[in-house]
Amino acid sequence: MAGVIDLDENNFKHGILGLVIALVEIIRDALRLQAFKRMEGEDLTEDEIERLGEALMDLDTALDQIKQEHGISDTVQNVRDGLDDVVDEVLDKMLNPERWAEEYEKQAIR
C-alpha cells in the first residue's frame, strides 16, 4: 500500500481514547435503557431506583469530564456515527425488501 498513515501523538490519542470512550458510551446507553426497563418493572424499591439514577448520572459526569479534558467530544461523536452507519447499512441489507431486489438484480446482471 502506498498510503501514508500519519500517526502523531495527538491523533493517536484522539483515535484510541475516542474509540474507547465511544464504546463506553454505547454500553452506558444500553445500560441506561435497561435501567429504565427495570424501573418500569415492579421489582425495585424507591431507594434502589434513586441509587441507580444517581450512579448513572455520576457516570455521565465522569465521561463528560474526560471528553472535555482531552477535547475528544467530536472524535467520540464521529466514531459513534460511523458505527451507527455500519449497523444501519447491515440491517438495511438484511431487512429492506427493496435492497433484496437490488442485490438480486446485481447478481442477475452478472
Place this chain on the structure above:
Amino acid sequence: MEAQSVLMTPTREKHATLVDLLDRVLEKGLVIQADIIISVAGIPLIGVNLRAALAGMETMLKYGPMREWDERTRQWEREHIRKREPLLLPEEQVLLRMYGAHWYSKGIYRAWRPGQLYLTDKRLFIFRAEPGEMLFETRFEHTKGLTVKRETHFTGVERDMIYLLRNPDRLACLYAERPGELVEAVEERMQALGLPLDTDPTLPPLDPEVDALLGQEEITAEGKMWHKVAPSGIIGATWRPGRFYLTAERLFRWCTEERKVLFDIPLTGITKATIETMDLGGLIKERPVLCLSYRNSHGQGTALRQPFTSTGLSASDGAQDKAHDIALFAGDNLAEWHAALGRFVEEMETCPQCGQPASVRQLLEEGCPACGWISPRRRQLQAASTP
C-alpha cells in the same frame, strides 16, 4: 378512504443505531447453543459444549432464570448500603457536591484518585463510593490557605488545579469540576466560621527535588519530546512523551504525574547530537530522530545502543564504547532541540595510535592526552613554525 390507506402503509424506522440494536437484542434475548469438536487429521481432540443466554435483566426475570440471584444481590446491597455513603458528623449539612479528584502520593504510588467532592458546613472531603473510601478530608479549623492555579497538562490541555494548604504546612492538590464555585463557597464558609483564610498562600514545593533543581538554574528551553526509554524488567524499550527542560548545565525530563526527574544528563557530557531518519517500527515508518550520545556516569552503556547500530552507523563511531549512552528523541520541534543541544557537543574521536577516546579539538590541536600522538598536519605546522 384513499388517504387512510396511505397512512396505514407499514414503514421501517430509518437510521438504526448500534444502541437500538443492542437494546433490541437485550430485550428479546439471545440464546446460543453450540457443540464444537476440534480435530486434527480427522481425530477429535477438543470438545466444546456451549450454552449461552444473553438478555436484559427484565427479560431474564420474565422467563425465570436468575430471579433468586437477582433477589439475593439486591438483598446484599441493601444490607451493606451504609458503606456507600460518606458518614456525616452529627448535624452536619452538605452544602455543595461535585465531581473531584485528589492527587495521592505515598511511596511509589502516585495517582489521581477520583470521587465525589463534598463541601459541608464543617469540612471538605472527597469520597469514593465504589469501593467506599474517604480519599481526602480536611476540617475548616485545619485549613490555612486555598488557591487555584491554571496549569498545563503535558498533553497541552490547560486546567485549573486547586492547592489547599493545611495545618501544619501540608499541601494537598485537588481537582474539582467547578473550581470557582468551590473556592467561593469555602471562602464564604470560612468567613462565616470566623476563621482566617489565605487566598494567595506561598506554596511549599510538592517535591523538594524540583525546587532544588530550579532554584539554582535557569531554564533556557523547554518543550515536549518523545523519548525512547530503556527496557526495565519485563517492559521492553518504549517511546514515552515527556516535558524536557534545558538549563545552562543539564537536560532533564520532569514528570508532572510522578513529580520527579526521570531523565537527567549534564551538558558537558554530550559528545554527539545528530538527526537521523529511522524506522520506528509498527505503523510509523521513517521518522527523523534526534540521537544524543553522552558520557554516562557508570561507565557502561545500556541496551539502547542496539537500535543505533542497526541504523547503519558505523561501529567505529566515537559513541560506540561502554562509557557512552545514546538517548533517542522524536517529536515536532527536533530541529530546534538539535540546534540548542548541538552548541554543547564536543566531538569525539578515537586516537589513531592508542585507540583511546578524546575530543576532536583536543586531538587535532594539542595531541592525544593518553599517548601523546600528534596529527601529521599539526606536526607540519610545528615544523614550519620552528625552523
